[in-house]
Amino acid sequence: MAAHPSLGETLAVLLARDIADGEKVIIGTNSDIQLAACNLARRLQAPRLWWISGPGGMVNPTRDHLLSTADYENVESAESWMDLPVMIDFIDWKVHFFDFAILSALQVDRFGNINTVVVGDQRKPRVRGPGTVGISALCGLAKRFYVCLTRHDRSAFVPRVDFLCGPGHMEGGDSRERMGLPPGGPRLVLSPLGVFDFAPDSKAMRVKSISPGVSLEQIRDATAFDIVVEGTPPVTTMPTDHELELLRKHVDRRGDLRRKFP
């Protein structure tokens, strides 16, 4: 029996399970969990996953341990790197080129819009975040995207993001399509408390499954909007011994996920 999975390991495994072979995915910076998910999926059901990291434009870097996606060592171990202006075109203009993106955020709202820019007013923010970079286009143009948050509280799960830099379902309903964006948008939001998707018509966030030992009450308390609950959501299926063993032996040998996201 493998040791109990850490939060970071669980999130990586849950993301990896949702990836199909042959898909094309882009991840952002500061993306240990996202990177682990991609390389784990390549070890499991998706050996021909093609993934690229926004910051470096590097394709399929695989090491047996995690490195910052801004780290030159990832550039060195990639199959190719792309000139960034070309990369920007690749991300930003070829509608639906990517199958999906995996992102994190300062805030996510009821309709899956995300914010990595500021908390509060942009002109005098309470928290100044890193900025938008490719997130506008990734959320706006990828066929689907995932939002992975390592905290779940009322400052992260907000009714409306303070600065919309990554369009999800905009104002809900069909507003994303009315904005002229291609269909798709946020597919899953993952947090320590559970996995969340979006109700088909309203496009409001709903509980898909709950982490073991967590109550619906806890999720409601930690979410600053009315989250949709239909019936009794199941408990999230935790990583198997096999998934954990692959992750620890071939993807995260140094145990960074356990150390950084216990």
Added chain:
Amino acid sequence: MTKSKIVSVDEAVAEIPDGAKVALGGWIFNSQPMALVRALIRKGARDLHLIPAPGSIAPDMLIGAGCVASTVCVFISFEQFGLAPNFRRHAESGALKVYDLDGPGIAGGLRAGICDLPYMPVPDLGTDLPKFAPEHYWPLPSKPGERKMLAVAAVKPDVCLLHAQQADEHGNVQHLGPPFFDAMIAQASRRVIVSVDRIVSTDTIRRSNHLTKLPSAMVDAIVEAPFGAHPTTSPSLYRSDEAHLKEYVKSSAGAEAFSFYLDRYVRNASSSAYLDAIGGSRLAALAVSETNLK
């Protein structure tokens, strides 16, 4: 006979006037033009308008040293070390004017600058960016059923500061790794200043001319600055100095602490004194080969 473009680091920045629009090359912890940034701080530059490629310590240090009136922010981050400390402090106090741009905004803006066009069209992705930077984004007319478009204003830096690995005296600049946004920034900038870790002969340049990303005609000044990207990576020559980046973040907790950092590493330190302060054994350990060692 072509005149040599090699100048000292202080000469290179001497003619950058206060209030200039200064673009910064590299990418997050790669090839930040730090020797040039430190020289600009030593010179006492004021009221600069920064246009940084997605970066880290280069824009952050200039902001922390009080050289900056406004900055474009595509992405300014310290990644695993947290939010950019001085950028954060100055933006949160309201003192620093920040123009948030996204990838299409900066790439389209630089392209417009390069082509001498007033703007480039980009798709309207429904973000709040135009609301907070109307100088950079405005709606373009579209007919019903057509895709919604924005104009992004041309980005035309007065000067850009870049760091690459090697160049010759004529200003042929070679990147021994990804050039990131450097070539585009150089093409859009009125004046191009490049620091390199080493000067090589033109014969060396010719032997691997596919590495020349900036031909000499595009470059105005070359500065020889060994470890000139420290504490960030200079691809294929040395890795980023994580210990120093951590020290920098720790030293940026407040204005007073950061002033001590600047006194020690920037204001009272020439480029060689800076390297001495970092230490020879530390620098030697950053040299990369196959780096999967630790």
